[in-house]
Amino acid sequence: MFLDQNFGLNTSILDTNVLNLALSFIVFAIIISFVGDTLKSILQTRKQTILFNLQEAENREMEAKQKLLFAQKAFQNAQQKVLTIHANSLQTIAHEEQTLQKNTQEEIDRLYKVKQEIILFYKQKLVKEILKHVIDAAFEKVYQILEKNYTLEFQKEIIDAYIVLFCDYQN
Known part of the structure; x- marks a missing residue:
């Protein structure tokens, strides 16, 4: 071999010796082993992170569903209260109107x-005044x-x- 040639991997079986092939194989195995283990570790970590994120997302989904159900129940309760209040207010208005009409009629009658x-x-009073004037006039006339x-x-x-x-009165 000449020193002026570039270093490289010669894959030709005829040109290489068994030692070069064995070393190359060992280097590739070590590289794949380290890169594979690191890659496996990175992928395992990523898998666990993704599973954790999925679990968290499912937990948030369940929590959101529970909050939604709670909000829907609260909304239905609020709607029911609104309907009850509306019905009660209509009854109260009708009752107040009847009471007001009754009180108004009683006040009118009073x-x-x-x-x-x-x-x-x-x-x-007018009759008394007229009688007084008539009596006064009669007495004046009599006088x-x-x-x-x-x-x-x-x-x-x-x-x-x-x-x-007087005599007729006593008899």
């Missing part, structure tokens, strides 16, 4: 009675007539008429 009492009061006809004979007639009335 005010009508008060109005009638006030009208009756003023009618009675005027008595003053004109006031004589001793007239006074005797009046006294006799009262005596007769």
Whole structure:
């Protein structure tokens, strides 16, 4: 062999000797062994990481499903509460409306009675005032007539008429 030739692997069986082939085989075996073990280790680590990530993803999926079910139940409960509140509010509104109408009618009736009492009061007051004026006018007229006809004979007639009335009253 010449020194000026490049180092290389000669795969020709005729040109190489058995020692070169054995060394080459050992080097390839060592390289494959180290690279294979490292590659196996890297792939094993990657596999475990992927399995761990899948397990975590499944756990998060289960947790998300549970949260979804919880949220759906809460939503259904909220919808049921909304329907119940709506129905109750409609009943309350109807009841309040009836109560308000009843109270309004009672107030109208009460005010009508008060109005009638006030009208009756003023009618009675007016009648009293008219009677007072009539009586005052009658007395005035009687006084005027008595003053004109006031004589001793007239006074005797009046006294006799009262005596007769008194006697008839006692019997």
